[in-house]
Amino acid sequence: MKRKHQVVGHSVRKIDALSLACGKPMFVPDLVPPGALHVKMLWSPHAHARITSIDTSVAEAMPGVKLVLHHGNVPRVAHTTAGQGFPEPSPYDTFMFDHKVRFVGDRVAAVIAETPEQAAAAVGAIKVEYDILEAVLDPHDADREGAPVIHDQPETHVPIPVPYEPEKNVAARVGMDIGSIDDAMAAADVSLDHTYATHYAQHVPMEPHVAFAEPANDGRITIVTSTQVPFHVRRIIAQTLEIPVRQLRVIKPRIGGGFGVKQEILLEDVVALGAIRTGRPVYWKYTRAEEFISARTRHPIETRLRMAATKDGVVTGIGMDCLSNTGAYGSHALTVVCNAGSKMLPLYRSPNIHFTGTAVYTNLPVGGAYRGYGATQSSLAVECMVDELAEKLGMDPLQFRLKNHIRSGETSPVFRALGEGKAGVEQSIGSCKLEQCIKLGAKEIGWRRRGRPENKKGRYRTGIGMAALMQGSSIPEIDMGAASIKMNEDGSFNLLMGATDLGTGSDTVLGQIAAEALSTTIDKILVYSSDTDMTPFDVGAYASSTTYLSGSAVRNCAEKVRKQILKVAASMLDCKVGELAIADAMVAKKDGTASVSFADVATHSMYASDQHQIGDMSSHITHKSPPPFSAHFAEVEVDTWTGAVKVLNYVAAVDCGTAINPKLAEGQTEGGVLNGISFALTEDYRFNSRGVMQNASLMHYKIFSMRDKPPIKTILVPSYEKTGPFGAKSVSEICINGPIPAIANAIYNATGVRLYRSPFTAETVWRALAEG
Amino acid sequence: MNRTISCTINGTERTLEVEPSEKLSSLMRRLGLKSVKVGCNEGCCGTCTVLVDGRTVYSCLAYAASVDGRNVRTVEHLGSIDRPNPIQQALADEGAVQCGFCIPAMVLSAEELLEKNPRPTADEMRKHLDGNLCRCTGYEKIESALMKLAGKEEDV
Ligand code: FES
Ligand code: FES
Numbered sequence: 001m002k003r004k005h006q007v008v009g010h011s012v013r014k015i016d017a018l019s020l021a022c023g024k025p026m027f028v029p030d031l032v033p034p035g036a037l038h039v040k041m042l043w044s045p046h047a048h049a050r051i052t053s054i055d056t057s058v059a060e061a062m063p064g065v066k067l068v069l070h071h072g073n074v075p076r077v078a079h080t081t082a083g084q085g086f087p088e089p090s091p092y093d094t095f096m097f098d099h100k101v102r103f104v105g106d107r108v109a110a111v112i113a114e115t116p117e118q119a120a121a122a123v124g125a126i127k128v129e130y131d132i133l134e135a136v137l138d139p140h141d142a143d144r145e146g147a148p149v150i151h152d153q154p155e156t157h158v159p160i161p162v163p164y165e166p167e168k169n170v171a172a173r174v175g176m177d178i179g180s181i182d183d184a185m186a187a188a189d190v191s192l193d194h195t196y197a198t199h200y201a202q203h204v205p206m207e208p209h210v211a212f213a214e215p216a217n218d219g220r221i222t223i224v225t226s227t228q229v230p231f232h233v234r235r236i237i238a239q240t241l242e243i244p245v246r247q248l249r250v251i252k253p254r255i256g257g258g259f260g261v262k263q264e265i266l267l268e269d270v271v272a273l274g275a276i277r278t279g280r281p282v283y284w285k286y287t288r289a290e291e292f293i294s295a296r297t298r299h300p301i302e303t304r305l306r307m308a309a310t311k312d313g314v315v316t317g318i319g320m321d322c323l324s325n326t327g328a329y330g331s332h333a334l335t336v337v338c339n340a341g342s343k344m345l346p347l348y349r350s351p352n353i354h355f356t357g358t359a360v361y362t363n364l365p366v367g368g369a370y371r372g373y374g375a376t377q378s379s380l381a382v383e384c385m386v387d388e389l390a391e392k393l394g395m396d397p398l399q400f401r402l403k404n405h406i407r408s409g410e411t412s413p414v415f416r417a418l419g420e421g422k423a424g425v426e427q428s429i430g431s432c433k434l435e436q437c438i439k440l441g442a443k444e445i446g447w448r449r450r451g452r453p454e455n456k457k458g459r460y461r462t463g464i465g466m467a468a469l470m471q472g473s474s475i476p477e478i479d480m481g482a483a484s485i486k487m488n489e490d491g492s493f494n495l496l497m498g499a500t501d502l503g504t505g506s507d508t509v510l511g512q513i514a515a516e517a518l519s520t521t522i523d524k525i526l527v528y529s530s531d532t533d534m535t536p537f538d539v540g541a542y543a544s545s546t547t548y549l550s551g552s553a554v555r556n557c558a559e560k561v562r563k564q565i566l567k568v569a570a571s572m573l574d575c576k577v578g579e580l581a582i583a584d585a586m587v588a589k590k591d592g593t594a595s596v597s598f599a600d601v602a603t604h605s606m607y608a609s610d611q612h613q614i615g616d617m618s619s620h621i622t623h624k625s626p627p628p629f630s631a632h633f634a635e636v637e638v639d640t641w642t643g644a645v646k647v648l649n650y651v652a653a654v655d656c657g658t659a660i661n662p663k664l665a666e667g668q669t670e671g672g673v674l675n676g677i678s679f680a681l682t683e684d685y686r687f688n689s690r691g692v693m694q695n696a697s698l699m700h701y702k703i704f705s706m707r708d709k710p711p712i713k714t715i716l717v718p719s720y721e722k723t724g725p726f727g728a729k730s731v732s733e734i735c736i737n738g739p740i741p742a743i744a745n746a747i748y749n750a751t752g753v754r755l756y757r758s759p760f761t762a763e764t765v766w767r768a769l770a771e772g
Numbered sequence: 773m774n775r776t777i778s779c780t781i782n783g784t785e786r787t788l789e790v791e792p793s794e795k796l797s798s799l800m801r802r803l804g805l806k807s808v809k810v811g812c813n814e815g816c817c818g819t820c821t822v823l824v825d826g827r828t829v830y831s832c833l834a835y836a837a838s839v840d841g842r843n844v845r846t847v848e849h850l851g852s853i854d855r856p857n858p859i860q861q862a863l864a865d866e867g868a869v870q871c872g873f874c875i876p877a878m879v880l881s882a883e884e885l886l887e888k889n890p891r892p893t894a895d896e897m898r899k900h901l902d903g904n905l906c907r908c909t910g911y912e913k914i915e916s917a918l919m920k921l922a923g924k925e926e927d928v
Contacts, residue, residue: 013864014867018853018860018864020872021847021851021859021872021879022847022852022853022856023806023876025806026872029809203907204907205871205907206817206873206906206908254871255871256811257871257873259907288811503871505867661867663913664867666867666912666913669910670912670913671908671909671910697816698812698817699815699816705902705905706897706904707899707902709915712910714912
């Protein structure tokens with residue numbers, strides 16, 4: 001369905017791009033009020049211990065020290081740090097400070113002082129005695145008989161009825177069965193049964209977590225924070241500090257990247273309580289090492305996958321059992337492991353589907369939301385097994401995917417079975433251009449020239465691999481976004497919304513949607529977002545929801561305002577609304593005899609007759625989560641002597657519905673792809689035997705730089721999603737899921753060796769090659 | 773013991789008091805030059821880049837006192853929203869600015885290169901910007917914006 005749009009579908013310049021390129025002070029650290037106090041945290045040096053005593057008297061007497069917070073002097077409220085819909089599907093297992101520490105990097109006490117140096121010195125003067133407990137450092141040990149119980153405090157509970165067994169270190173369980181995977185495996189012409197595993201990784205936003213809180217003149221507290229979820233911050237801080245929501249105002253200015261890690265409420269309680277108790281602004285920014293250790297990570301997941309097929313290549317069964325390591329707290333534990341199943345299992349039609357997901361506690365860093373959200377982890381299993389199964393059948397893996405993937409008009413029982421903490425929502429696929437993605441991507445990478453591994457010789461061998469992907473767009477019947485629009489006398493509009501731009505460009509994209517629906521230009525839309533005092537509610541930026549969900553709220557609101565404009569214009573032109581048409585910020589009689597500009601209309605409504613403010617507010621919830629689809633292709637070169645893998649070329653063909661802003665959609669894809677490549681090849685957490693991360697620095701945790709980057713080619717394959725604003729779905733998350741399987745499959749195509757565990761460092765690849 | 777230094781910052785001669793342990797990044801931010809970001813404070817990310825006598829320096833590693841007698845520039849001096857420098861304009865137009873946290877430093881590194889070598893190859897460009905990490909863009913649009921700019925200068 002082709003439609004002509006003036007603003008949507010055009011790569012208008014991101015509205016904040018020049019301000020950012022000119023270095024304007026727009027980030028949290030740039031806005032800290034003068035005279036702010038500084039926070040330093042004493043972090044646990046032990047993986048698992050009880051605090052038997054804590055003596056802060058020396059620290060408190062040190063120069064500049066204003067306040068020391070610890071478990072003895074703060075409210076004890078069980079909560080989750082996960083910024084999710086309320087009540088959350090994550091367990092309430094966290095306290096602001098506790099008398100127990102559960103991982104190296106857990107909070108012990110916070111010092112608030114005049115300078116960071118004074119705060120750091122005082123941290124060193126806090127005396128803590130610990131009763132060191134046995135630690136669980138391997139997720140396989142978590143639910144063994146006699147394993148130490150990590151959450152043994154009585155207050156811990158789940159706020160919604162979901163399986164939760166803290167006495168067994170089980171943070172979450174989920175599952176579903178359609179038909180019988182065992183029967184399918186027994187009856188299959190070909191079948192495979194393997195275990196795959198993905199590793200720890202961090203989001204590494206260039207700006208670490210940072211926030212300040214400031215007492216306002218009206219006695220309230222303003223929190224300015226680098227967050228993806230300002231409204232969840234307000235609710236959760238009110239909950240943990242036991243103060244009314246109305247006491248708080250939360251503002252998100254520009255933020256230096258999020259990728260999921262800022263869907264977590266990690267600093268705001270300390271700065272807010274600090275500001276309340278001292279009456280001064282309080283500022284806290286994580287160091288890079290703290291970001292690695294004490295922020296959130298990608299849950300490592302081990303996936304046993306079974307697949308069955310007939311000899312002509314029809315999938316008859318798929319069974320997935322996931323063991324997720326949620327670390328010391330259950331933040332996003334249930335939903336990430338659930339999404340490992342719910343986002344990848346519907347990709348291939350199958351009469352028999354089995355899924356279990358278990359998330360266990362360990363005394364290791366805490367998992368959280370990370371772009372891709374479980375699907376990144378399970379895509380390694382599904383897409384590598386599909387490749388292997390096709391090979392076993394003697395089929396081209398590309399043809400195998402084309403034969404089995406879900407299509408427009410089809411549904412999957414998985415949609416209904418797996419929701420987020422409750423049953424899912426049934427949906428049939430609207431738009432799906434996966435077939436075109438696969439074909440166009442294959443052509444671009446040169447799929448035909450990939451050859452067979454057994455014919456490749458020599459030290460350096462090249463190979464090509466692919467992966468097919470799907471994600472979702474918003475969490476249906478859970479998430480809500482709202483927007484309000486008011487008109488100004490020059491014909492411009494204030495667009496106020498709770499939606500949260502992390503640098504993704506959502507302010508621009510949503511501004512484009514408003515401009516299109518109002519038949520005006522983007523420069524007439526003044527976007528202001530993410531301020532809990534000023535803008536309507538929005539759940540925030542996660543679950544690939546902003547364009548699809550908040551975008552619909554914006555469009556609905558703009559359409560209501562458009563009607564109001566017509567009504568005023570009709571009275572000005574003394575005619576019926578039906579005689580009028582809007583174009584280019586003008587309202588004209590269809591017969592061409594008279595017209596008024598938006599500025600005339602707004603001015604008239606303010607000053608002339610029947611005065612009123614033209615403006616409205618709309619909310620939106622979704623009843624579907626239409627998946628974007630994508631096909632990724634990687635060409636790699638493997639040095640068989642050293643195991644080093646180099647990505648030579650990468651192609652990502654993506655069906656995100658209508659790309660509201662094609663350049664920004666490409667940018668999302670390229671950024672996600674490179675993050676995925678770097679996750680696949682170099683990023684990893686190395687722990688010692690006591691659970692201490694050994695490489696908490698960008699010196700030793702390698703993310704890709706410009707020189708490491710292969711050429712990345714994005715192909716946008718347009719489709720039209722009827723339920724989305726101007727046909728849009730989502731684009732932000734899906735792109736990170738491709739590199740791990742596409743690269744693993746390319747390594748196989750180069751060397752004939754299959755990899756089942758990430759990352760694919762030179763060492764792991766070399767070992768796999770040595771073992772053959 | 774504080775030290776007095778004189779230097780030129782963004783075109784203005786300044787005499788400043790600095791502590792011997794103060795880092796250049798801290799001095800810059802203290803002076804209100806908030807384009808100088810501190811992404812890691814350990815010399816790894818490049819977001820704190822400034823130009824000292826035309827050469828890029830990680831200001832989180834350099835001591836403030838080390839710029840005594842030198843000329844320091846940040847993006848605040850390179851362009852404004854009304855009159856952006858061509859690099860700022862190119863990055864904005866190409867969709868290369870996502871969160872923007874890395875971008876001021878990227879602009880300065882590109883400026884250093886293009887001042888010396890207005891027509892770099894893509895490889896020279898990539899090598900030169902290697903010390904500036906970006907987690908949002910995958911560098912693709914940054915590279916294409918700058919290469920287009922380099923190409924344009926070739927035409928002139
Ligand atoms: S802050 Fe200086 S290099 Fe990262
Ligand atoms: S644009 Fe976000 S780090 Fe580069």
